[in-house]
């Protein structure tokens with residue numbers, strides 16, 4: 001036995017032979033070299049002769065809980081052609097790259113990308129620097145993300161904005177726009193900004209075939225987006241989904257609640273205020289409230305909403321929900337009229353504003369009943385985005401941010417499943 005079988009089992013690295021392994025200070029050292037073979041000079045091709053060794057150390061995957069260091073006795077060669085400029089050279093292996101074994105680099109990329117772990121955590125566990133780990137993520141992740149087939153066959157596109165970095169004393173908040181394949185629930189891309197131009201620019205980069213394939217687009221009621229999309233995807237039906245419309249209605253409820261609190265109590269929300277205490281019940285669907293919660297809400301409104309303005313806004317939200325819950329387009333249209341007449345009758349400033357927004361987006365809202373497209377997948381993606389953003393403690397580098405998000409939710413990982421131990425023994429026992 002020449003030890004190469006060991007190397008293969010231990011390293012999964014065919015070209016290498018394990019010479020020795022030791023344990024020092026809880027760290028595992030594996031001394032390796034390549035098999036001996038005839039080597040030609042990379043410059044002139046003349047057969048080279050051995051010329052000593054140089055030793056390099058790289059990180060490999062941990063063995064159990066021990067960090068592992070591969071100590072590679074690299075062969076040095078001397079070109080036998082006296083006229084050659086190359087003189088001496090050192091062997092290379094594609095299994096070792098930038099202070100890491102290739103498989104360690106790939107595992108770092110997978111842990112950060114697929115598992116969504118932080119670069120700092122993975123770097124710490126492997127015993128490498130943040131920079132080395134992040135470089136491995138870039139090296140192995142970028143080809144996955146830039147693979148153009150990732151964007152193939154999108155029929156239903158969701159577009160949504162989210163905050164990438166919150167404002168501090170030194171900078172404003174940074175926003176980004178995500179593009180999601182709603183049907184398959186996959187992140188397609190993230191671009192900086194949230195204006196019509198930012199969206200249009202992304203669409204501009206797509207091929208004609210791709211653009212023609214997009215049948216529906218679900219968006220946040222953000223005028224800028226629509227403008228960008230109408231320019232980029234003229235054939236797609238634009239919809240405002242349920243989630244975003246109700247989010248607007250809930251903002252109206254919160255605004256009128258705060259104003260009412262100010263007017264009746266002379267201060268902002270306080271935990272003893274009846275309205276403040278029931279604020280979460282106000283934005284929840286009425287049918288989802290338990291009887292005692294409905295009682296609490298109605299009691300709070302009797303106590304803290306003398307003009308019935310908050311109540312009118314809550315009813316407005318429920319009527320808008322009814323529009324979305326309608327089973328057909330004609331019923332949705334009827335219910336929208338009921339919503340409008342309630343808004344007109346109530347004469348509440350915030351509700352009137354909501355009514356104007358709904359009217360401006362009426363076609364897109366009713367399109368929900370034409371296409372059935374929902375932005376639910378985009379919303380789910382926003383939650384994942386938030387998780388990654390927290391893991392990364394806020395990103396300052398947009399390219400890193402985009403890479404991390406796309407590796408987590410935009411690419412397919414072909415992770416080999418581990419076989420369960422049962423029955424068959426490996427050959428070494430037999």
Ligand SMILES: [Zn+2]
Pocket residue numbers: 041042043044045046079080081084085086087
């Ligand atoms: Zn040479």
